[in-house]
Amino acid sequence: MGDNADVEYERFADIYSVWTSTAPSARANRSFYVDAYRAADGLICELGVGDGRIAVDAASQGCAIVGVDNSPAMLALCRERAERAGVSSLMTLLEADFRTFQLPSPAGLIALPYHSIGHLRSMDEKRAAVRQIHAQLRSGGTFVFDDFVMTPARLERMRQVQLRSEYTSPSGHEVLLWVTSLVNEQDQSMRVVTWEDELDTDGVLLSRRYRKLSLSWLEPAQSRQLLEDAGFVIDTCYGEFDRTPFDASSASEQIWIAHKAA
Ligand SMILES: C[S@@+](CC[C@H](N)C(=O)[O-])C[C@H]1O[C@@H](n2cnc3c(N)ncnc32)[C@H](O)[C@@H]1O
Structure with a gap:
């Protein structure tokens, strides 16, 4: 496994498509993020792009996407998917970490879908990533991420x-x-x-x-604090991917949309 031995997805990549195709939340989150990418203005970046399940779908609808992931095996799956869909020219793939990635220019939208913030285990790691995301956005740029609501x-x-x-x-x-x-x-x-x-x-x-x-996982109050501490202005939080407003008593997801002040 070489230098990537500590990257858990190196050992998970070959069952990832079975994993997502049998997860109800994976179906719901895909159209939500594809719609967000299609509505975005400026450079679009997906952190933890994985096998391109969301990003290649969006690229097939005309979006240019920068996909960031620290797993070469997942990036290889994404590259193959983009080739099969004939959209390789719209995809730029970067092997990098959520906490240190560098985009070629400031982004209009950075998304961190499918509970992926939870792969950063400590609050310090999460703080570092959210600060880096803020730094990589242009003024007015949007950050979207989701996490479980753990009950x-x-x-x-x-x-x-x-x-x-x-x-x-x-x-x-x-x-x-x-x-x-x-x-x-x-x-x-x-x-x-x-x-x-x-x-x-x-x-x-x-x-x-x-x-x-x-x-x-994050409690919703922790997510809010993370965003505010990094300097984000919170626009909204949904409780479902159909854009139902967040209600702590019934939400199954926490889907945060925030922007970098102009
Ligand atoms: C749950 S998957 C999500 C993949 C894709 N966004 C989707 O919705 O199907 C999480 C992805 O994040 C990547 N990842 C996990 N920790 C990372 C980190 N610290 N830096 C960069 N990528 C990371 C994994 O390799 C994996 O591809």
Whole structure:
């Protein structure tokens, strides 16, 4: 794994598309972000561009996107997706970290979709990223990000073992993809553990492969504080990707839109 051994997505990339295609929130967030990119004015940057699930869709609708990610494996998937869609000329991909990325010019919109801020585990790391995002925007530029709204019911679901998907491996074997999470409520963090069971035609286990991802979450008041501390002006917070205003008693997401003062 070389220099990227500490980049968790290097070990997650080959199941990422199964992961997102079986996650209801991934369907809802895609059209929200594609609409935001289409409405943007100036350079558009997606942090944690991943396999280009959102960015390549937006590029197919005419948007030029700078995609930033610290995982070469995820960037390779994004590059392939852009090539298949015939939009490589609209995509600029940068291997960089959320806390230190440098854009070729100040952005009109920076997005950090799909709970990706949670891959920065400590508040200090999150603060550093939000400050860097502020620095990379032009005056009046917009920052959009989302995070979980963590409730006891959601935590309970995450702790359960779930059969996430059933599919056929490239070698033709049936695969069951399982997931559960080890939650540390005090730290607002979790280890997501997935495993794939590869079966023979009699259903006998041939191999099992484990993968782990570290995630953390913000309370809405912490998100607000992070934005304000970095100098952002908060425009709105939605509680769903259909733009329902945030209501702490019912929201399933926190989707923040803020701008850098002119
Ligand atoms: C949940 S995925 C989101 C991918 C894509 N935006 C989507 O919605 O499908 C998070 C992405 O962020 C990247 N990532 C995680 N931590 C990062 C960091 N500190 N700097 C840059 N990229 C990071 C991962 O490699 C991964 O591709």
